[in-house]
Amino acid sequence: xxxxxxxxxxxxxxxxxxxxxxxxxxxxxxxxxxxxxxxxxxxxxxxxxxxxxxxxxxxxxxxxxxxxxxxxxxxxxxxxxxxxxxxxxxxxxxxxxxxxxxxxxxxxxxxxxxxxxxxxxxxxxxxxxxxxxxxxxxxxxxxxxxxxxxxxxxxxxxxxxxxxxxxxxxxxxxxxxxxxxxxxxxxxxxxxxxxxxxxxxxxxxxxxxxxxxxxxxxxxxxxxxxxxxxxxxxxxxxxxxxxxxxxxxxxxxxxxxxxxxxxxxxxxxxxxxxxxxxxxxxxxxxxxxxxxxxxxxxxxxxxxxxxxxxxxxxxxxxxxxxxxxxxxxxxxxxxxxxxxxxxxxxxxxxxxxxxxxxxxxxxxxxxxxxxxxxxxxxxxxxxxxxxxxxxxxxxxxxxxxxxxxxxxxxxxxxxxxxxxxxxxxxxxxxxxxxxxxxxxxxxxxx
Ligand code: SAH
Ligand code: SF4
Ligand code: F3S
Numbered sequence: 001x002x003x004x005x006x007x008x009x010x011x012x013x014x015x016x017x018x019x020x021x022x023x024x025x026x027x028x029x030x031x032x033x034x035x036x037x038x039x040x041x042x043x044x045x046x047x048x049x050x051x052x053x054x055x056x057x058x059x060x061x062x063x064x065x066x067x068x069x070x071x072x073x074x075x076x077x078x079x080x081x082x083x084x085x086x087x088x089x090x091x092x093x094x095x096x097x098x099x100x101x102x103x104x105x106x107x108x109x110x111x112x113x114x115x116x117x118x119x120x121x122x123x124x125x126x127x128x129x130x131x132x133x134x135x136x137x138x139x140x141x142x143x144x145x146x147x148x149x150x151x152x153x154x155x156x157x158x159x160x161x162x163x164x165x166x167x168x169x170x171x172x173x174x175x176x177x178x179x180x181x182x183x184x185x186x187x188x189x190x191x192x193x194x195x196x197x198x199x200x201x202x203x204x205x206x207x208x209x210x211x212x213x214x215x216x217x218x219x220x221x222x223x224x225x226x227x228x229x230x231x232x233x234x235x236x237x238x239x240x241x242x243x244x245x246x247x248x249x250x251x252x253x254x255x256x257x258x259x260x261x262x263x264x265x266x267x268x269x270x271x272x273x274x275x276x277x278x279x280x281x282x283x284x285x286x287x288x289x290x291x292x293x294x295x296x297x298x299x300x301x302x303x304x305x306x307x308x309x310x311x312x313x314x315x316x317x318x319x320x321x322x323x324x325x326x327x328x329x330x331x332x333x334x335x336x337x338x339x340x341x342x343x344x345x346x347x348x349x350x351x352x353x354x355x356x357x358x359x360x361x362x363x364x365x366x367x368x369x370x371x372x373x374x375x376x377x378x379x380x381x382x383x384x385x386x387x388x389x390x391x392x393x394x395x396x397x398x399x400x401x402x403x404x405x406x407x408x409x410x411x412x413x414x415x416x417x418x419x420x421x422x423x424x425x426x427x428x429x430x431x432x433x434x435x436x437x438x439x440x441x442x443x444x445x446x
Contacts, residue, residue, distance in 0.1 A: 010036040011045035015062065016053025018240065019113075019179075019208050020090055022159040024051045027089070027116055029151050034120055043073045045084065047123065052090035054174050056342035063092050064103060071106035085126060087111060087119075091178035095346075113164075113179055114143050144185050151193060153200035156393055156422045157236075157405075160197070162190050162224065163209030163216070168243060170270070171281045171348040172310060172341060175210050184209075184216035187224055194231050201422055204236035204391055204405075213242040213251055222250035229260040235424060236391060238409070240266045241308075244284045244292055256299035263300050264334070264409045267293070268308030272327030273320035276313050279352070286327050293331055304334035304379065304408040311368055312341040312361030315354035321364050328371055334379040334408060336372045340365050373434060380410060380432035387442050388412070390427040392420045411436040 010031055014024045027049060028038065039045035048070055053059040067086070074084040087109040088100050094112035101107055108126045111119060144161075165179045194205055205228065207221070215221040221239065228237055237260045244267060255261055267289075271277055274285045284292075297303050309324060328336075340361040343350045383406070390412045392404035402416045404427075413436060414427055426442035 007035040008037070008046040009039035009044055010047045010049070011039040011042045012049040012051060013042070013066070014051045015059055016051070016055065016090065018159050018206065019161060019164065019210065020051045020053060022161045022208055023089070023113060023116060024049070025154070025159070026151070027051070027119060030116065030119055032152070033150075042070055043076070046082075047085045047087065048073075049087045049089055052088060052092035054091035054095045054178050054344075056339065057344070058342070060092050060096070063088070063100075067100075067104045067107065071104065074106055085109065085123060087123070089113070089116065091174065094178040095174060117143050117145075144189065151196060153197050153202050156202055156391065157204040157206070158197045158202045159208050160190065160193055160205045161185070161208045162221075162239075163212050163214065166210040167214075168211065168245075168283070169281060169348075171279065171352075172313065172344065174344045174347060177346065179210055182211060182214055182216065184214075187217045187227060190217075190224065191227060191231065194228055194234060198231050198233035201233075203233065203422060203424065204238065205234060207237065207239040209239075210241065211243045211246060212239045213246040213248075220248060220250060222248070222254040225251075225254050225258055225261055229258050235260055236262055236407075238262050238264060242267050244269065244282075244289050247292055247296070252296055252299045255296065255303065262407050262409070263302050264304045264306065264407065265296065266306040266308075267296075269327065269331075270308060270310050271313065271316075271320070272324035273316070274323075276316055276320045276323075279315060280310075280313060280349070286323065290327070290330060302408075305331060306409075307331070307333050307336045309336060309338040309368060309372075310341050311338065311364040312356045314341070314349055314352035314356065316341075316356060316364075321368075325368065325371060328368070328375070332379075333372060333375050335376050338365060338368050338372060377432070377434050379408075380434065380437060383408075383410070383429045383437060384432050385429065387426050387428050388437075388439075389424050390414065390439070391424045392416070392422065394421060406437065413438050414441060416441050 012024045014020050042048045050063060052063045070086055077084045085108045086106055088107055089111045093110045097110040100110055109122055163184045165182045166176045167182045169176050213221050215224055217224055225237055269289050270280055270282055272286045277285060388406045390404040390406055392402045394403050396403045396413050400415050402414050402420060404412050406412050412427055427439040428442045429437050429439045431438040
């Protein structure tokens with residue numbers, strides 16, 4: 001007997017941060033029991049979900065142009081007697097639900113990040129053509145409770161959302177409005193999900209949260225990390241993204257003591273000028289950030305740091321920008337993400353005087369990126385000659401090649417047999433580029 005062909009096909013396109021990646025996986029988990037298998041592309045899909053990002057104007061505009069293409073595919077399918085349901089999820093859905101439906105009537109359903117557990121019901125309703133096209137309330141608790149325990153691992157690494165939402169209200173940022181107030185999942189639910197992932201062969205989890213180190217469960221993130229380190233089969237733990245103000249002593253200590261906790265920390269600073277940091281409502285100064293990094297490096301001397309930076313915040317003077325460059329020099333980043341300030345409707349900074357010209361932002365971004373690129377190259381080059389434990393994640397692009405990650409999250413390419421995928425193996429690093437390392441297996445493997 002052959003299996004019946006899946007009745008329906010699903011295509012999800014994901015924009016934005018890792019939290020959206022996690023949510024997209026969970027939406028697929030939720031729809032699988034309803035007969036939805038993955039489609040190759042949107043043109044083959046009965047249901048297309050765009051999981052969107054609202055963080056910068058460009059990210060948001062991409063959604064509308066993508067919807068234009070998808071609408072055409074829907075019309076093509078309809079001409080062939082088939083149908084397509086179009087759902088917009090994620091942070092644009094939350095922030096601009098009504099506008100989406102107005103600007104693109106081909107959209108059947110708009111669903112905010114806290115309403116994903118309602119997806120099957122909403123799709124059914126849409127199919128009954130009863131309307132209710134907008135679900136954008138805030139109830140993270142219901143979301144996680146009702147997303148269900150079944151999760152299909154995909155590979156040897158996995159994201160695991162432990163915290164969602166943000167109470168920080170940095171003046172440039174939409175996240176507190178699109179993801180709502182901080183909410184932490186109970187440790188038991190997280191541990192159960194981690195055990196389930198480990199049983200499916202996952203060796204590394206990355207704990208996710210908009211402010212993951214503000215995790216509010218008993219004992220904070222440090223306690224959670226220590227419990228996760230006990231999970232059989234789980235050898236590597238990472239977490240992202242952290243706010244400097246929530247980097248407590250217990251978590252710093254864990255970095256020195258918990259072997260599974262990887263020496264890589266994404267700790268955005270955004271700017272190096274206290275005047276700008278204050279206008280951003282960042283709750284830290286350049287000096288307090290430097291001292292914090294000092295303490296972290298005392299606990300874990302080889303800690304690789306990653307940062308986020310915004311250039312061209314309203315009122316940023318040349319001297320403010322130079323303070324950012326100065327801070328970068330003092331820290332020495334292993335990797336970084338830098339952005340031109342993008343004016344987001346409804347955020348306090350959008351109303352500030354002193355909005356800068358695009359050319360000024362371009363010029364500052366180029367200077368900052370040149371410095372950050374040099375630091376990243378230097379960090380990677382510093383590993384040449386070392387032997388690093390690499391978790392192999394997949395076959396490489398070339399035959400006989402494997403791709404994995406170093407403890408410092410660098411991509412590492414090595415010639416080796418497929419059966420090493422899922423194993424942590426010592427690799428001698430022989431070459432370094434900006435984005436990756438090349439090496440050779442340090443031991444003989446049959
Ligand atoms: N919660 C995380 C990250 C949030 S969004 C944190 O607090 O660090 C990811 C990054 O996008 C931010 O760190 C910031 O550098 C950038 N970002 C957010 N809003 C922006 C805006 N309006 N313009 C440009 N970059 C922005
Ligand atoms: Fe946005 Fe600031 Fe919250 Fe990060 S801490 S999500 S930058 S408001
Ligand atoms: Fe974007 Fe929302 Fe993440 S705005 S960065 S998808 S939290």
